[in-house]
Amino acid sequence: MPQRPIRVLLAKLGLDTHTVGVTVIAHALRDAGMEVIFTGLKQTPEMVANTAIQEDVDVVGVSSLSAGHMRNLPRLAKLLQEKGGGDKLLVAGGVIPEQDAPAIRAAGYAHIFTMGADTREIITFIQDWHARQETTAP
Template structure:
């Protein structure tokens, strides 16, 4: 039986923009994934613990408030410190191009900036999953 891909979609920090994550969550669901949504105003600690309790394969972080440089890498570090460094961490939102490579250096697998087609995210995850990177 094929494993079902599980994805946590989390909003970090003081940011009440939910349309992006809602649209993404539905696109991932329609692609056959189980999407855990944990709501607004999450701290990196909450996100890391949630990812572990839910045993997701992928953590998708959203930030539209400009705090991504601080918060995104914290999630990566916390996951590694808690023994869950194998989870794929991706990010999205209002993220200037010059920040993208810095975030990738800090362990973010991919950054999807404003205007990304949700189908591209689905395709990216499907490819990652099919390549076997997500094997437990």
């Protein structure tokens, strides 16, 4: 049976309008055979969590290049769990200072890709996670 491609939601929260990074990631993931949905700009954590559930994505990636990450990222993780999306892979990328990383990871983010991360590294990370899900699925 043909597998459905990995579905990824890429999100921007708040007033952070830096899109070069998220655009590069979107193109790279599509080139790697994934389905990519972009939330558009100026999203609240509520809007992103709802989209993730409605679109039934496997992965949620948040691009953050503003100071709002400590406010918005944990809130999105919490909302996803509350809405039954706790099984999704949650990752973040952009400018997240090292001293904030432990709190973001503790909130439920499996990985933080800092600025300049190689897209091949991101693709592999998602594919490996997905492969583990397949093997552990009932």
